[in-house]
Amino acid sequence: MVWKYIIAHGAYPHQFYIVWIPKYRKNILKGELKEFLGKRLFNIQVYHPDILIEKYNIQQDHLHLVMVIPSK
Numbered sequence: 188m189v190w191k192y193i194i195a196h197g198a199y200p201h202q203f204y205i206v207w208i209p210k211y212r213k214n215i216l217k218g219e220l221k222e223f224l225g226k227r228l229f230n231i232q233v234y235h236p237d238i239l240i241e242k243y244n245i246q247q248d249h250l251h252l253v254m255v256i257p258s259k
Contacts, residue, residue, distance in 0.1 A: 202241070205252040214247040221245050228252075 209215055216224065224245055231238060242253040 199258065201256050201258055203252075203254050203256055205254060207250040207252070209248065212248045216245055216250060217247050224250070 225243075228243060229240060231240065237257050239255040240252060241255060242251070244251040
């Protein structure tokens with residue numbers, strides 16, 4: 188006889204809004220650094236494939252991220 192266990196649970200995607208600000212809110216996120224961040228930002232998904240970056244915006248003095256991180 189084969190027993191099948193059904194576990195009822197719910198999991199919802201968690202959407203996080205993250206704002207990263209450099210020290211003293213200096214205007215350093217421009218030019219080559221802004222391009223570098225825009226290209227390398229998605230490397231997070233290489234190390235954490237379950238994380239999804241939905242939106243991002245790079246300003247001169249801060250960075251906005253909207254990420255979906257599943258519950259575990």
